[in-house]
Amino acid sequence: MIPASNDVFENVMELAKRRGFIWPTSECYGGVAGFIDYGPLGAMMKRRIEDIWRDFYVIREGYYEIECPTIAQEDVFIASGHVKGFSDKMCQCPHCKEYLRADHVAEGGNIRNASVMTNEDIAAAIKSCKCLSCEAELGDVEVFNFNLMFSTTIGPGSQRVGYLRPETAQGMFVDFARLLRFYRDKLPFGAVQIGKSYRNEISPRQGMIRLREFTQAEAEIFVHPDEKNRHPSFRRYADYRMPLLTHVQQQKCEGPVEISMQEAVARGIIANEYVAYYVALTHDLLVTIGIKPERLRFRQHLVDERAHYATDCWDAEVFSRRFGWVETVGIADRTDYDLNAHATQSGSPMTVFIQYDKPKKTECRRIIPNMSVLGKQYRAKANAIFAALKTATPTQKGADIEIEGEKIHIPASLFEVRDEVIEIRGEDIVPHVIEPSYGIDRMCYAVLEQAYDEDIADGETRTVLRLSPKVAPVQVAVFPLMIRDGLDSIAYEITQKLHKTGILAEYDDSGAIGRRYRRQDEIGTPFAITVDYDTKEDNTITLRDRDTMKQVRIAIPESPETIRGLVDGKISFASLANT
């Protein structure tokens, strides 16, 4: 036996590597920190997790998925604040070679406003400051920007700057106008995206927890700012209870309190129904992929921890036996920050026209110039007069206006004054955005770590991945007890029949049956079918449950349907044993 380490992380990663879940990328060239490959089983498991996510957000919520490029032009990230805010001003201590945040150094030296100073100014200002590491006086240093975004140029010989997106969210924001049309100009609506994002982390660590290229699943839900407490399906999760760790509790060092979503909103613990709804949905989703509820909590961001745009933010944290509580999902109320920013940067409005129930009537006085006379009389000034008259306050004698410093009197005969009742049918509003953002890779790690188990079976250590059947890459294994007397061909036929119903079944006839069971246990295959000599007599097979190692006999014709039901969680193995 391979001696098992007492470090879960090492055991999980060793198994993941050996069995084809997770590999270091381009290993033959020595790998690169912060990048990983999903091997055959890992890619399958990840896909199943993503499909469960789609089931929740696309099918159940009705938020369609879009797919945007991973590279976008600079304007997008100027608007989002990433060009400016995603970079740190750094300098290197000439004595100890430590890299330091220049603004932290300035703060230590009581220099204010470092964040708005130019790099040269900061460099000059911090000359006499002490290094935060070795405490020597810095002297001459160069201050430079380190941006966490990967940059590139677009096109040959082009100076046009592009960035690899640091989050998928911006794609949904910049497509806002198209999305609004797609959803026929009505709020609320949502768009989601599952895709790669990139952050050039200074020091990626902890395997799959902090990557430079990672998969995000993000939903951007656009909602009327006054409707945030009226989620149309709130009732689904109103009574959903879970432990919440509020920022108040954190400051008092108290533990989380279990509470229903309805109560959380009523007591103002969660900002609004929308945030509460997705907090609950996230809990539901994470439990579905196999996260144990007792290893799951929702932590509210502290006020100073929140991103500049968010009014409320909750992190779903999953407990890792190695890393402690790991932020896995963030649910934020981003308000109208992003849409406003893109509207300003791009010059395209990002608003929704909301019709009033009844049009609002307002009386107003309108001046209608008689242009056929005005034009002839004032010639080149006519257009300016036309514009000025609109806002003028006319008397019975006429109107006095000013064009480029020249006072002009327009007699009343040259325009008509109409008092009108104008109907205003609605208004343009900028929607608010509720954003649940999932780190798929962290979810994959959490699922693997939680599933990893070693138990003792017949005096031997059995390594078993107790994956939920819903995310297990291989769904059922099919074995002939012996490779002879036609058992193998029967097993092979069953395998193919399962394939036809969309079940990923793996046929294996090598070595002793026990070895084959263990092999499947290790990759988390939840069920195994064995064809034995009774099969030839009565057309039944043995169905084995991975977790209990118990077996039941079922008829071959029913097996695809039974396996399907077991994998989808529609029937339990225990219920089969009872019949």
Next chain:
RNA sequence: GCAUCGAUGGUCUAGUGGUAUGACUUAGGCCUUCCAAGCCUAUAGCCCGGGUUCAAUUCCCGGUCGAUGCACCA
């Protein structure tokens, strides 16, 4: 990025200034009527670059990757 430690078949490891130990795995065969049994055979390894040396997997320097601490994680 700095500091400390580490890197030997797919995995876990022994060891060495003269190309490497053992186990498990995997593949083929024999055997075997439900949980890693046994037997035979086979495949497969010293992270990369430079230096010292007749000779480097081993010693030295640099790099890469990994672990840990610091910093970083809008």
